[in-house]
Structure formats: structure tokens, C-alpha cells
Amino acid sequence: KAGVTQTPRYLIKTRGQQVTLSCSPISGHRSVSWYQQTPGQGLQFLFEYFSETQRNKGNFPGRFSGRQFSNSRSEMNVSTLELGDSALYLCASSLKGQTGYGYTFGSGTRLTVV
Amino acid sequence: KQEVTQIPAALSVPEGENLVLNCSFTDSAIYNLQWFRQDPGKGLTSLLLIQSSQREQTSGRLNASLDKSSGRSTLYIAASQPGDSATYLCAVSSMDSSYKLIFGSGTRLLVRP
Numbered sequence: 001k002a003g004v005t006q007t008p009r010y011l012i013k014t015r016g017q018q019v020t021l022s023c024s025p026i027s028g029h030r031s032v033s034w035y036q037q038t039p040g041q042g043l044q045f046l047f048e049y050f051s052e053t054q055r056n057k058g059n060f061p062g063r064f065s066g067r068q069f070s071n072s073r074s075e076m077n078v079s080t081l082e083l084g085d086s087a088l089y090l091c092a093s094s095l096k097g098q099t100g101y102g103y104t105f106g107s108g109t110r111l112t113v114v
Numbered sequence: 115k116q117e118v119t120q121i122p123a124a125l126s127v128p129e130g131e132n133l134v135l136n137c138s139f140t141d142s143a144i145y146n147l148q149w150f151r152q153d154p155g156k157g158l159t160s161l162l163l164i165q166s167s168q169r170e171q172t173s174g175r176l177n178a179s180l181d182k183s184s185g186r187s188t189l190y191i192a193a194s195q196p197g198d199s200a201t202y203l204c205a206v207s208s209m210d211s212s213y214k215l216i217f218g219s220g221t222r223l224l225v226r227p
Contacts, residue, residue: 006157033214043203043217056213090157092215102148102163103205103215107156 002027004093004106012112018079021109025072025093032074033103034066037088046089049074050096081113116141116208120218127194128226135189135221137204142182145207148215149178149189152201161202162189194225 005024013019025032034046045058049068066076072093078085088110092103117140127133137147146165150158162171162178164187170179177190187204201222205215 004157031213035215042219043205043215045214048213050213056211058214088155092158102146102160104160105150105158110155 004091004104006089006091006106006109008109009107010110010112012114013081014114015081015083017081018077019081019111020075020077021089021091021111023074023076023091023093023106025074025091026104029093029095029104030072031094031096031101032068032072033092033094034074034076035090035092036060037090037108038086043090046076078111083113086111086113116144116206116211116216118204118206118216118218120202120204120221122221123219124222124224126224126226129194129196131194131225132190132192133194133223135191135202135204135223137187137189137218139185139187139206139208139216141208141210142185143209144182145209147178147180147187147204147206149176149187150203150205152203152220154201158203194223196225196227199223199225 007022031050033048047057052068063079068074088108090108091106094103095101121136148163149161164180175192180187201220203220205217
């Protein structure tokens with residue numbers, strides 16, 4: 001069974017640009033979550049989607065947004081990139097999210113902002 | 115607000131040792147706790163998932179226990195190998211944190227040949 005697929009694996013962007021990251025969950029999983037990982041802050045929750053609805057959002061500025069499609073694939077977008085946005089962005093899928101179901105993570109997208 | 119702490123932050127042991135990694139959380143109202151492994155620059159690999167009603171889970175040389183009332187979990191690794199070298203993260207799915215995992219800062223493990 002295919003795992004969680006994140007594309008692209010690596011990205012280099014310039015300050016002020018915008019970027020879109022993609023996540024394809026495990027087949028049948030309807031919950032997709034996004035996390036940002038940096039050496040200083042560790043793993044921080046960005047948002048979670050279930051059946052195209054955002055159910056929770058972390059404490060990130062409005063430049064960070066996401067969406068989920070009817071096939072459960074999800075994208076996150078960061079506009080007006082800042083140097084501090086450089087991080088590993090991880091996507092996790094779950095059958096339903098919380099209440100007993102574990103999460104499976106993808107390999108991540110390494111974003112470098114220069 | 116749920117907080118998760120992992121001790122120690124780093125650990126170096128010789129190959130073959132049995133070792134214990136610790137995870138504590140402040141609010142016992144959790145759905146489950148999950149242990150992950152992360153190799154440098156890579157994603158998270160799920161090791162064990164313990165439901166709030168369970169006391170332990172085992173997979174191969176790994177055993178994870180959960181004491182919800184005291185807010186503690188331990189990951190026991192038997193007969194450690196150099197290939198076990200990685201960062202180990204615990205995360206709780208907490209009833210006060212809808213649909214997100216709360217992570218500890220991790221324990222960086224080095225198993226020396």
C-alpha cells in the first residue's frame with residue numbers, strides 16, 4: 001500500500017515569492033495534517049483537513065493557507081515568503097484523525113528561502 | 115494546555131545495550147500516544163501507537179508503555195544496534211487539542227558500534 005507522498009522533496013525560493021506544496025494521503029485516509037519542523041521550534045501544527053473542511057488551524061500568520069480536494073489530496077500555500085519560513089514541511093494522513101487512529105507521515109518537503 | 119516533554123534530549127550508548135526513552139505529558143485526557151523515529155532530514159516513521167485504554171504495545175525489539183494517570187510513557191529498546199541511531203519523538207493526541215498531535219522535542223539517540 002502506498003504511503004503518504006509529498007512533492008516536491010526540495011524547493012529553493014526567494015524572499016517574497018510564494019510556494020505550493022502537495023500531499024497525497026494513503027488511499028482511504030480522509031484526514032490530512034500539516035506540520036512545520038525547524039531546529040529552533042521543533043514540530044509545529046499548521047492545519048488539519050477532513051473531507052475538504054479545515055477542522056483546526058495552528059498559530060501561523062495568514063500567509064500560510066491550505067486546502068483539501070475531494071480525493072483527499074491536500075495542498076498548502078505560503079505567500080510572501082520570509083527567510084524564517086525555511087523548514088521541513090511534513091504532511092500526515094489518518095483514517096479519520098484523532099480518536100484512536102494513528103498518523104502516518106510523508107518524507108517531507110524541504111523548503112529553503114534565500 | 116497539553117505539554118509534552120522528553121528526557122533525555124540526547125543519549126549515546128554502546129551497541130547491545132537495552133535503553134529507555136522517556137516521555138511525559140501534562141494532561142492525562144488523551145486519546146492516544148504515538149512514538150515516531152526520525153532520521154536526519156527525513157520524515158517521521160511511526161513505531162508504536164498506544165490507545166489511552168492500553169498499557170503497552172510491542173513491536174520486535176521495541177516496547178512502549180503508557181501510564182495515563184501519571185502522564186508518562188516509556189519506549190524500551192532491547193539490544194540496541196547502530197541502525198537504531200535516530201531521533202525519537204513522542205506525540206499525544208489530546209482531548210483539548212482537536213485533530214492535532216502535540217510533540218515532544220525528541221531524544222537524539224546514538225548507538226556506538
